[in-house]
Amino acid sequence: MQSKASTPEEYLESLPEDRKDAISKLRSIIRKNLPKGFQEIMGYGMLGYAVPHKLYPAGYHCNPKDPLPFMSIASQKNFIAVYHMGIYSDPKLLKWFTTEYPKHATAKLDMGKSCMRFKKLDQIPYKLIGELAKKMTVKDWITLYEKEIKR
Numbered sequence: 001m002q003s004k005a006s007t008p009e010e011y012l013e014s015l016p017e018d019r020k021d022a023i024s025k026l027r028s029i030i031r032k033n034l035p036k037g038f039q040e041i042m043g044y045g046m047l048g049y050a051v052p053h054k055l056y057p058a059g060y061h062c063n064p065k066d067p068l069p070f071m072s073i074a075s076q077k078n079f080i081a082v083y084h085m086g087i088y089s090d091p092k093l094l095k096w097f098t099t100e101y102p103k104h105a106t107a108k109l110d111m112g113k114s115c116m117r118f119k120k121l122d123q124i125p126y127k128l129i130g131e132l133a134k135k136m137t138v139k140d141w142i143t144l145y146e147k148e149i150k151r
Helices: 008-013 017-033 085-089 091-104 126-133 138-149
Strands: 039-043 046-051 068-075 080-084 115-118
Touching: 008 017, 008 039, 008 046, 017 046, 017 068, 017 080, 017 126, 046 138, 068 085, 068 138, 080 085, 080 126, 085 091, 085 138, 091 126
Parallel strands: none
Antiparallel strands: 039 046, 046 068, 068 080, 080 115
């Protein structure tokens, strides 16, 4: 479900109450922990965090007009999704996350590439998502992105 909201505040206002609370909490913990340089945006109908053009003028290779995406959160039909492009590109970060996840949640990890899906809102590991958000700087992400894109 892609939102037509043009601002994070519009996006939050458009959500059902139960989803609004969970997305607001995820937004807060990500913003608190994300290293400096990332910018909050609306992208692909989701609340996102990206490297702005002023730091990475080339933009996203799929559409250079877009800033380089890094993380997103979205309220989908049957779950809340957290997308983290770094976890998809860095095997060490993926291993760290999958090892830490059982220490923070009782539900089985539902994950595919960069997407973590949370069907039960009371089982979202907010603290772990916060830790994940701070694991990669803008410089780290650009370096990894460029390495992967040139393969």
